Amino acid sequence: xxxxxxxxxxxATEGAIVQINCTYQTSGFNGLFWYQQHAGEAPTFLSYNxxxxxxxxxxxxxxxxxxxxxxxLLLKELQxxxxxxxxxxxxxxxxxxxxxxxxxxxVVIP
Amino acid sequence: xxxxxxxxxxxxxxxxxxxxxxxxxNMNHEYMSWYRQDPGLxxxxxxxxxxxxxxxxxDVPEGYKVSRKEKRNFPLILESPSPNQTSLYFCASSxxxxxxxxxxxxxxxxxx
Numbered sequence: 394x395x396x397x398x399x400x401x402x403x404x405a406t407e408g409a410i411v412q413i414n415c416t417y418q419t420s421g422f423n424g425l426f427w428y429q430q431h432a433g434e435a436p437t438f439l440s441y442n443x444x445x446x447x448x449x450x451x452x453x454x455x456x457x458x459x460x461x462x463x464x465x466l467l468l469k470e471l472q473x474x475x476x477x478x479x480x481x482x483x484x485x486x487x488x489x490x491x492x493x494x495x496x497x498x499x500v501v502i503p
Numbered sequence: 504x505x506x507x508x509x510x511x512x513x514x515x516x517x518x519x520x521x522x523x524x525x526x527x528x529n530m531n532h533e534y535m536s537w538y539r540q541d542p543g544l545x546x547x548x549x550x551x552x553x554x555x556x557x558x559x560x561x562d563v564p565e566g567y568k569v570s571r572k573e574k575r576n577f578p579l580i581l582e583s584p585s586p587n588q589t590s591l592y593f594c595a596s597s598x599x600x601x602x603x604x605x606x607x608x609x610x611x612x613x614x615x
Contacts, residue, residue, distance in 0.1 A: 424601055435593060435606035436546070443601065480546065484600060490561070491536075491604060495545035 397483055397494035404500045405471055413466045413497045415481035424484040426491065427455050427466045431477045439466070439479075468499070476501045505530045509594050509607035516584055517615055524579045524610050526594030534597045535577040536561070536604070537569065539590040546593070552577055553599075584614040 396418040405411040417425070424443035428436035440448055442457035442464060454467040468475055478496040485492070507528045516522055528535065536551035538561075548561030552571040566588055568580040577596075581588060591611050595604040 426603060428604075433591075433609075435608050436604075437606070438603035441601070441603060482546075486600070490548065490551060492548070492562075493538075493546040495543070 397481060397492055399479075399481060399494040399497045401495070402498040402500070404502060407471055407473060407501055407503050409471050411468045411471060411499060413468070413479050413499065415464045415466075415494055417462050417464075417481070417483045417494075419462075419483050419485060419492070421486040422459060422483065423486045425455075425457055425464050426482040426484065427453075427464075428480040428482065428493075429477050430480060430496065436480055471501050473501050473503070475499060505605070507594055507596055507605050507607040509592075509610050511610060512608060513611050515613045515615065518585055519583050522581050522584060522612075524581075524592060524594075524612070526577045526579065526607060527575050528577075528596040528605070529575065530596065530605065531574065532596035532605070533574070533599055534602075535571065536595050537567070537577070537579045538593045538595065539563065539588075540593065540609075541590050549579070549592075584612075586614050588612065589614050 398416045427439040430436040440455040447456045452469045457464045478498050480496045482491045482493045510525045533554045537549040538546045540546050547563045549567050550569040552558045593609050594607040597604045
């Protein structure tokens, strides 16, 4: 199975940059997803990494190191609406299953 | 509009009374899955389906059943609900490996 670890909560100021880490242990790694989830709502897709390196998408960037079993999501120019839980999820070859971490709650303060 | 539709959004029921939560997607996705989300435990997979008539257990399948008779529908059945199945449930779908999941809006179930 997969073992996915994320820190639980962090607070950051509007306009700042925050980095959310995710470490994983799995066999048959086939990509890592980041999702954003506002309280009581469905998760929404942010990014997907399958090769090592940085993927940039506007204010959000995601990095992957397969050899280290490590990914991070970088949120720049934080806005109040970025207050949410950020979930990393690992995909495994062969069965299309996604294993989710418990999520990291980001609280943005003025 | 491309979407995953779950019904109902909220459901309060009593122990032992069979219920079904429906899930339908209009994106022609092969893969569908059910998750439950509980505080401190994150999203845990209940069952998933790679295609019509193909279903498999996820991490927490006990007490649940599913069926996939048509590509678009993937209902979740609780034959005899118990209070420990009180949770927020999400249905999701996608194309095969490497594609992002599209989630329904969730069903908040309370079993008393």
